[in-house]
Amino acid sequence: MATGRTHRPATRSRGIPEATVARLPLYLRALTALSERSVPTVSSEELAAAAGVNSAKLRKDFSYLGSYGTRGVGYDVEYLVYQISRELGLTQDWPVVIVGIGNLGAALANYGGFASRGFRVAALIDADPAMAGKPVAGIGVQHTDELEHIIESNGVSIGVIATPAGAAQQVCDRLVAAGVTSILNFAPTVLTVPDGVDVRKVDLSIELQILAFHEQRKAGEEAGPDGGAPVAATRAAAAVAGEGKGPDGDVPAVMPA
Amino acid sequence: MATGRTHRPATRSRGIPEATVARLPLYLRALTALSERSVPTVSSEELAAAAGVNSAKLRKDFSYLGSYGTRGVGYDVEYLVYQISRELGLTQDWPVVIVGIGNLGAALANYGGFASRGFRVAALIDADPAMAGKPVAGIGVQHTDELEHIIESNGVSIGVIATPAGAAQQVCDRLVAAGVTSILNFAPTVLTVPDGVDVRKVDLSIELQILAFHEQRKAGEEAGPDGGAPVAATRAAAAVAGEGKGPDGDVPAVMPA
DNA sequence: AGATGTGAAGTGATTCACAGCT
DNA sequence: AGCTGTGAATCACTTCACATCT
Numbered sequence: 001m002a003t004g005r006t007h008r009p010a011t012r013s014r015g016i017p018e019a020t021v022a023r024l025p026l027y028l029r030a031l032t033a034l035s036e037r038s039v040p041t042v043s044s045e046e047l048a049a050a051a052g053v054n055s056a057k058l059r060k061d062f063s064y065l066g067s068y069g070t071r072g073v074g075y076d077v078e079y080l081v082y083q084i085s086r087e088l089g090l091t092q093d094w095p096v097v098i099v100g101i102g103n104l105g106a107a108l109a110n111y112g113g114f115a116s117r118g119f120r121v122a123a124l125i126d127a128d129p130a131m132a133g134k135p136v137a138g139i140g141v142q143h144t145d146e147l148e149h150i151i152e153s154n155g156v157s158i159g160v161i162a163t164p165a166g167a168a169q170q171v172c173d174r175l176v177a178a179g180v181t182s183i184l185n186f187a188p189t190v191l192t193v194p195d196g197v198d199v200r201k202v203d204l205s206i207e208l209q210i211l212a213f214h215e216q217r218k219a220g221e222e223a224g225p226d227g228g229a230p231v232a233a234t235r236a237a238a239a240v241a242g243e244g245k246g247p248d249g250d251v252p253a254v255m256p257a
Numbered sequence: 258m259a260t261g262r263t264h265r266p267a268t269r270s271r272g273i274p275e276a277t278v279a280r281l282p283l284y285l286r287a288l289t290a291l292s293e294r295s296v297p298t299v300s301s302e303e304l305a306a307a308a309g310v311n312s313a314k315l316r317k318d319f320s321y322l323g324s325y326g327t328r329g330v331g332y333d334v335e336y337l338v339y340q341i342s343r344e345l346g347l348t349q350d351w352p353v354v355i356v357g358i359g360n361l362g363a364a365l366a367n368y369g370g371f372a373s374r375g376f377r378v379a380a381l382i383d384a385d386p387a388m389a390g391k392p393v394a395g396i397g398v399q400h401t402d403e404l405e406h407i408i409e410s411n412g413v414s415i416g417v418i419a420t421p422a423g424a425a426q427q428v429c430d431r432l433v434a435a436g437v438t439s440i441l442n443f444a445p446t447v448l449t450v451p452d453g454v455d456v457r458k459v460d461l462s463i464e465l466q467i468l469a470f471h472e473q474r475k476a477g478e479e480a481g482p483d484g485g486a487p488v489a490a491t492r493a494a495a496a497v498a499g500e501g502k503g504p505d506g507d508v509p510a511v512m513p514a
Numbered sequence: 515a516g517a518t519g520t521g522a523a524g525t526g527a528t529t530c531a532c533a534g535c536t
Numbered sequence: 537a538g539c540t541g542t543g544a545a546t547c548a549c550t551t552c553a554c555a556t557c558t
Contacts, residue, residue: 019527025466029445043539052447056529063541071535071540088466089473096465103364110360113445113462118469157472158465181475182468184461188286188370190309198471200464204441205370207457208353208415209282209345211439212375214455215414216346218438276549300517313551320519328518328557518557528547535540 016087020061024084026051027058031081043074090118095156097180099171100163101126101141104186108162109137122154127167144171151178158182165189273344277318283308284315285341291334300331347375352413354437356428357420358383358398361443365419366394379411384424401428408435415439422446 030050034042044062048055062068062075068083069075085091096114098105101124108114109124124136127144134141142150150156159180161168168187175183182198185191188206191199287307291299301319305312319325319332325340326332342348353371355362358381365371366381381393384401391398399407407413416437418425425444432440439455442448445463448456 017527021470022463022467024470025460025463026447028466030447045539050447054529056531057527059539059541060528067541069540072538073536074539087470089469090466092473094465094469094472103360103367107360107364108461111461114465117462117466119462119465158468160465182472184464184468190283190287190307196475198468200468202459202461202464203282204365204368204459205374205376206279206282207441207459208351208371208376208417209285209347209374210279211415211441211455211457212346212351213278213281213344215351215439216349218453274549302517311551313553314549316517316519317550324519326518329516330558331517516558518555520553520555522552522554524549524551526547526549528545530545531543533540533542536538 016064020064021088023051023053023057023061024088026053027061028081028084028088028090031077031084034077035081039077041070041074041076044069047075085118088118093118093120094158095120095122095154096158096160097121097123097125097147097150097154097156097175098160098162099125099144099147099175100161100167100187101131101136102162102164105160105162106136108160108186109139119158122156123150125150127163147171147174148178151175151180156180158184160184160186161191162186273321277321278345280308280310280314280318281341281345283310284318285338285345285347288334288338288341292338296334298327298331298333301326304332342375345375350375350377351415352377352379352411353415353417354378354380354382354404354407354411354413354432355417355419356382356401356404356432357418357424357444358388358393359419359421362417362419363393365417365443366396376415379413380407382407384420404428404431405435408432408437413437415441417441417443418448419443 027047030047031042033050034047044055044059048058051058059069062080065083065087068080082091096119098108098121101109105124105126109121114121121137121139123146124139124141125144125147126132126141129143131141132143151159157180159172159175159182161171161175161183163171165187168185168189169191172183172185172191172193176193176197181196183191183193183200185199185201186203188203191201193199284304287304288299290307291304299307301312301316305315308315316326319337322340322344325337339348353376355365355378358366362381362383366378371378378394378396380403381396381398382401382404383389383398386400388398389400408416414437416429416432416439418428418432418440420428422444425442425446426448429440429442429448429450433450433454438453440448440450440457442456442458443460445460448458450456
């Protein structure tokens with residue numbers, strides 16, 4: 001789930017399980033909410049409920065970070081916020097570039113959660129010359145030609161790809177060549193990257209398909225053990241699953257004014 | 258990662274592992290691409306490469322669906338597309354509603370991958386009366402007042418929440434009350450739902466934070482085993498992790514009593 | 515020969531349950 | 537008395553390796 005080709009051998013002594021890392025942001029968010037309400041301490045039980053996990057898991061997760069709690073009392077909210085932030089690397093701020101300023105790219109640029117969590121949108125990049133100079137989320141869009149220059153002069157190591165699928169690998173290659181080592185990919189394609197580069201993928205249609213699977217199963221259960229196979233046209237299925245006929249793939253390239 | 262409160266005991270005989278279900282859409286996409294190029298058959302090795310997994314895993318995954326391959330030959334592309342589509346429930350089309358037509362909601366509405374994969378956007382819903390009637394992606398936005406009516410008259414069972422965090426739980430409750438049993442949540446909040454309702458979450462800032470963690474570790478390894486602890490201001494950390502003071506800041510209060 | 519399908523072994527994550535600290 | 541921190545047990549997923557079939 002995590003990356004395309006990572007093979008982190010977990011040789012490092014500081015081996016925090018991947019599953020734990022994936023939950024730290026969840027805890028951080030819950031803790032931040034408590035912090036804003038000036039709650040001084042919290043028990044594993046309470047925090048777990050707020051984060052949507054069970055308390056044993058939470059305690060085990062925290063045990064990988066160290067012993068930051070107080071027995072009989074709980075965890076100091078502020079201290080824990082700091083420790084998790086540090087662990088996640090959020091005490092520095094990360095410049096990110098977003099490539100592909102269509103609907104989705106614009107949504108990402110406007111997403112408030114970035115700025116407030118240690119990330120800074122260093123640049124918005126799009127291949128369409130007509131987009132160049134247009135302000136999106138208060139930042140002028142730059143042309144793809146500038147990509148390498150932007151990456152290097154800003155020391156960007158994290159890139160977000162929100163281009164159509166057909167352009168994604170090419171953009172990815174350029175990002176990596178320019179020095180980016182972590183990529184968040186919204187395009188519905190498998191990206192190939194060299195060792196040492198992390199890729200995480202977010203795919204809207206995959207999430208929906210997983211929901212559909214469970215939804216179908218619910219319906220099937222009502223009707224009895226045999227899910228009442230919808231026989232239907234074998235041929236239809238290929239069409240159902242088919243990509244749009246668009247020039248290249250899914251993600252819409254343009255954005256309305 | 259899957260759901261908020263699912264507890265599917267996998268009692269059903271047809272127990273396909275969750276991890277396998279999560280990969281089926283990946284295989285389906287790769288197969289669809291092959292199908293469009295009129296490739297008749299594919300080996301586990303080839304398909305695995307196209308989907309970005311290893312071949313043993315793929316074969317094991319397929320073994321849960323049945324024996325759809327031919328030894329010595331491989332898998333029939335069209336047939337497999339059909340089988341996976343059916344397994345995922347994509348041979349019927351699912352009406353979905355999208356609630357919250359901001360940047361992200363609009364991006365989702367325009368996302369071509371829905372229509373082509375068994376999903377149909379039945380309605381776009383927003384709380385802002387000024388949005389009502391405006392066409393987004395060719396569909397007129399409807400006001401939240403219509404929510405229950407829309408759900409019921411269209412038989413919608415899948416809802417997408419793209420509202421600000423503060424509104425998400427309330428929207429979720431209404432969706433569920435009206436009959437929605439699967440929710441894809443883009444708001445950065447933990448949703449509480451009754452048993453039998455599935456929730457999947459997509460959270461942009463969480464994905465970035467996970468990348469930041471790995472990115473930091475890469476940087477740390479160059480510099481030596483001890484990541485050079487940045488002592489710094491303990492106070493600063495709370496700010497770093499804190500929500501922006503924006504109009505409707507992300508994280509709402511903790512659990513209601 | 516060449517590929518699938520699958521028991522068995524291995525690895526990783528979750529849950530249990532309780533010892534140990536405050 | 538209460539809550540953390542953690543070994544041990546359990547469960548889930550992955551990988552191996554090879555018997556089996558075309």
